[in-house]
Amino acid sequence: MSNDAKPILRAVELTKQYPTVLALDHVSYEIFPGQVVCVVGPSGSGKSTFIRCLNLMDEPTGGQVWFKDQQINAPGVDINRVRQHIGMVFQHFNLFPHLTVRKNITLAPTLLKLKTQEEADATADKLLERVGLREKADAFPGQLAGGQKQRIAIVRALAMDPQVLLFDEPTSALDPEMVGEVLQVMKGLAKAGMTMAVVTHEMGFAREVANHVLFMDHGRLVEENPPQEFFGHPQSPRLKEFLSKVL
Amino acid sequence: MFLTLEWWREAFHTFGWKFSQNFLEASRWRLLANGFVTTVEITIGAVLVGLAIGFLVAVIRTTHDKTGRLKFLNFLARIFLTVIRGTPTMVQLLIIYFVIFASVNVDKLLVAIIAFGINSGAYTAEIIRAGLMAVDKGQYEAGASLGLNYYQTMTRIIVPQAFKTILPALGNELIVLLKETSISGYIAMQDLTKGGDIIRSQTYDAFMPLLAVAAIYLICVCGLSWCVTRMERRLKRNE
Ligand SMILES: Nc1ncnc2c1ncn2[C@@H]1O[C@H](COP(=O)(O)OP(=O)(O)OP(=O)(O)O)[C@@H](O)[C@H]1O
Ligand SMILES: [Mg+2]
Secondary structure, three states: OOOOOOOOEEEEEEEEEOOOOEEEEEEEEEEOOOOEEEEEOOOOOOHHHHHHHOOOOOOOOEEEEEEOOEEOOOOOOOHHHHHOOEEEEOOOOOOOOOOOHHHHHHHHHHHOOOOOHHHHHHHHHHHHHHOOOHHHOOOOHHHOOHHHHHHHHHHHHHOOOOOEEEEEOOOOOOOHHHHHHHHHHHHHHHHOOOOEEEEOOOHHHHHHHOOEEEEEEOOEEEEEEOHHHHHHOOOOHHHHHHHHHHO | OOOOHHHHHHHHHHHHHHHHHHHHHHHOHHHHHHHHHHHHHHHHHHHHHHHHHHHHHHHHHHHHHHHOOOHHHHHHHHHHHHHHHHOOHHHHHHHHHHHHOOOOOOOHHHHHHHHHHHHHHHHHHHHHHHHHHHOOHHHHHHHHHOOOOHHHHHHHHHHHHHHHHHHHHHHHHHHHHHHHHHHHHHHOOOOHHHHHHHHHHHHOOOHHHHHHHHHHHHHHHHHHHHHHHHHHHHHHHOO
16 A cells, blocks of 8 residues: 555545535545545445545535645636546446447547547457456447446546546445445456545455545445454444444 | 118218319319428428527537536527426417518518427437437447547437438428418418317318318328338437
C-alpha cells in the first residue's frame, strides 16, 4: 500500500440530511490509490448515500468531498468533468437498453471526445475479452443474463479509464449462481491495482479483497479496520451484533 | 313493406337522385374535397406547431423536475398547461380569432393552425413529458456517472428510449386533433365539416352530406389508428 501517496477521494465531515432522515452524519474518510475499501452495514445505514455522495450523484448537505486536489462539492466545479475520472457501477446495472453492448461501452468516451470511435472500439474489445464477453459485443442488454450485464456495466465504467471505481451493491440484484463471476472480475481489478470503494453484503469478498472495511450505522462511520482486525476483533457492540447476524 | 321489390326500386331511385343532387349537381362534391384538403392542412400545420410547443414545454418541465433549474420558465409552462387544458378548444379558437387576431389581417388558415397548434401543444407536452419521465431514473444516473452532461444524457440516452412510449401516444393525439378541427367553421373556415354543412343548406338534405362527412372522418381515423397499432407493435418488437 502506498500510504504516503495523496488520497484519491476524501470525505470531510460529509453529511446528507433528508427532510426527515439524517442519512449521512459527519463521515470523514480517505481513499488512497490502489486501495479497495468495502462498506458494510445494516439496511438504511447510509452506505448508498455515502458512496453516491462521493461522485455527487447525491448532493451532500454538509461537509466536503475532495477528488485529489479539488473540492468537488464547491461552486463553479464542472462535476461532469470530475465524473469522467470516477466510475460507478450500480446495483441494477443501468445499461442503455437501446444500444448494443459495444455502443454502451463506447458512447461516453467518444461523445466526450476522449477517444475516436476506432480507439474506443479497440478498448471495448480488449476489456470485453478481459471479462470473457467478447462475443457479446453486438448483443443488446436485453439479451444478456444478469451477471453478464453487470460485467458489461463494469467494462463500461472501465472504458473511461477512471482513477477510482464506486460500486453500490453490484451483486445484490443477481441470482446466486451469477454472483461469483462478477466478484471474480472485481477481484481481478483489485489485483491489477484499481482503486475501488464497494458497498457490499458479500463478507467473503470484503475479507478476501478489501484493504479496509467500513461499518456504517445510522448514517455514521462507526468502525473502520483492515479485514483481519475488522472481522476478527470487532470493537463496537453494533458491529459485533451485525457480524453475528451476517456471518 | 321492406320486402317488396317495388320498395327497393323506389329507395334505390331516391338514393341515386339524392346522391346526384347533393354531390354531383353544381359540382358540390368539390365542397367536400376542398374542405377535406383544408382539414388536412389545418391538422398537419397544427401538429407541427403542437410538436414544437410540446417539445419545448416538456423539456422545460422535465429539466425542472430533474435538476431544479428553470424555475420561472417552469412556472409559465404550468400556467400555459392549466389554461389550455382547462378551457374548451372552441373558446380558445374564438378568442384567438376574434380577440388576438381581431385587428390584424392574417390568413384564417394560419389562425386555425396557430389555435389548434397551441391547443395540441399542451397535450403533446404532457405526452412527451410522460414519455421522458417513464425512462428509469437509473438511466439518467448512468449517463451522469460517465461524465455526460444533462443535454448529452437527454439526447443520447433518454429521448431515444422515450420514443417508444411517445410515438404511439402522439399518433393518438393526431387522431384527436383531426376530429377537433371540425369546429373550424366557427371562424368561417371551409373545412370538411363546413363543406358538408354548406351542401345541407343548399339542398335542404341533411342526411347525405353529413353522413358523407362522417364517413370521411371515420376512414381517416381508422387509417391512422391502423398505423399507430402497427407502429406500437414494431416498437415493442425492438425491445
Ligand atoms: N431520496 C431519499 N429521500 C428521503 N430519504 C432517503 C432518500 N434516500 C435514502 N433515504 C434514507 O436515508 C437513509 C440511508 O439510506 P441508504 O440508501 O443510504 O441506506 P443503505 O445503507 O444503502 O441501505 P440498503 O442496504 O437498504 O441499500 C435511509 O433511512 C433511507 O430511508
Ligand atoms: Mg443501498
